[in-house]
Amino acid sequence: MAATRDLWGKNFPDDDIPPYPCPECDRGTLRCVPKSLRQMTSSNWNRALQEGFISPPDVVANFNLFLQCGITKCGTIVSVHGDSQLMERNAWDREEDRFFDLLTPHGMDPAPPLATVPESTPEHLKIEFSTAFALFWIDLGACANRLRIIVEKILDHQGVKAGVLAKRIEAYKTAQPGHADTFDALRFVGNIGSHEGEASREAVLDCFELLQDAIAELFGERTTKLTGMKKRIIAAKGRV
Ligand SMILES: [Zn+2]
Numbered sequence: 389m390a391a392t393r394d395l396w397g398k399n400f401p402d403d404d405i406p407p408y409p410c411p412e413c414d415r416g417t418l419r420c421v422p423k424s425l426r427q428m429t430s431s432n433w434n435r436a437l438q439e440g441f442i443s444p445p446d447v448v449a450n451f452n453l454f455l456q457c458g459i460t461k462c463g464t465i466v467s468v469h470g471d472s473q474l475m476e477r478n479a480w481d482r483e484e485d486r487f488f489d490l491l492t493p494h495g496m497d498p499a500p501p502l503a504t505v506p507e508s509t510p511e512h513l514k515i516e517f518s519t520a521f522a523l524f525w526i527d528l529g530a531c532a533n534r535l536r537i538i539v540e541k542i543l544d545h546q547g548v549k550a551g552v553l554a555k556r557i558e559a560y561k562t563a564q565p566g567h568a569d570t571f572d573a574l575r576f577v578g579n580i581g582s583h584e585g586e587a588s589r590e591a592v593l594d595c596f597e598l599l600q601d602a603i604a605e606l607f608g609e610r611t612t613k614l615t616g617m618k619k620r621i622i623a624a625k626g627r628v
Pocket residue numbers: 410411412413414415416417457458459462463464
C-alpha cells in the first residue's frame with residue numbers, strides 16, 4: 389500500500405484517472421470506459437452562469453463514469469460519481485489542453501481495495517473491509533470508525549474477552565505486542581472519526597496500511613509462510 393499512496397488523493401483530472409486496483413480480482417487495475425464520463429449542471433448554476441454572476445470555473449457539476457478492470461476475463465465494472473469543476477492547467481501546449489475537469493468522487497461501487505485482504509480472512513471481516521473501502525469515498529470519519537469496528541471484530545476472532553476496546557487491546561498486548569500497538573493506533577483514529585466526525589485522509593491511509601500488515605500476519609500467515617520458504621531453500625541448498 390505504501391507504494392500506491394498516491395492513488396488515493398481526494399480528486400483527479402478527468403484525463404488522468406489513477407489506476408485503482410480491481411475490487412474483484414487480485415491482478416487487474418481499473419481503466420476509464422471510453423466516453424462513459426457524463427456531467428450535468430443543476431439549473432441554479434446554469435442560471436447564475438447565464439446572468440453573469442459566476443464564471444465557468446465557479447460551477448460545480450455532477451459527474452458519473454464507469455471504470456473497468458483491464459483483465460479481460462474479469463472485466464469488473466466500477467461505477468463512480470461525484471462533483472466536477474473546470475480548472476486551468478499551470479502549463480499547456482495547445483489551447484484545447486488549457487482546461488480540464490477536476491473530478492472529486494463521492495462514491496465508488498464496488499469500491500477498490502485500500503488494503504490487501506488475505507483469502508483466508510474470515511468472511512464477515514472481508515465484508516467489513518469492503519464497507520470501509522466504500523466509506524473512504526463517502527465519509528472519512530465513518531471510514532475510520534469502521535476500521536475501529538474491524539479491530540473489535542479481529543479481537544473477537546482472536547478470543548479476547550468482550551469489554552472496553554482500550555482494555556481489550558491491553559489484554560492482547562502480552563500475546564501480540566506489535567499488533568496491539570497497531571490496534572491502539574487505529575483506536576485513536578477511530579475515536580476521532582466517531583467523536584469529531586472527521587479523520588484526516590493521511591491518518592486513515594496510515595490505518596489501512598497498518599491493518600493490512602496485521603491481517604497479513606494474523607490471517608495470511610505471512611511469517612509462517614516466509615519461514616517455511618527459507619527453510620525449504622536452505623534444506624535444498626538453493627535447488628528448489
Ligand atoms: Zn479484475
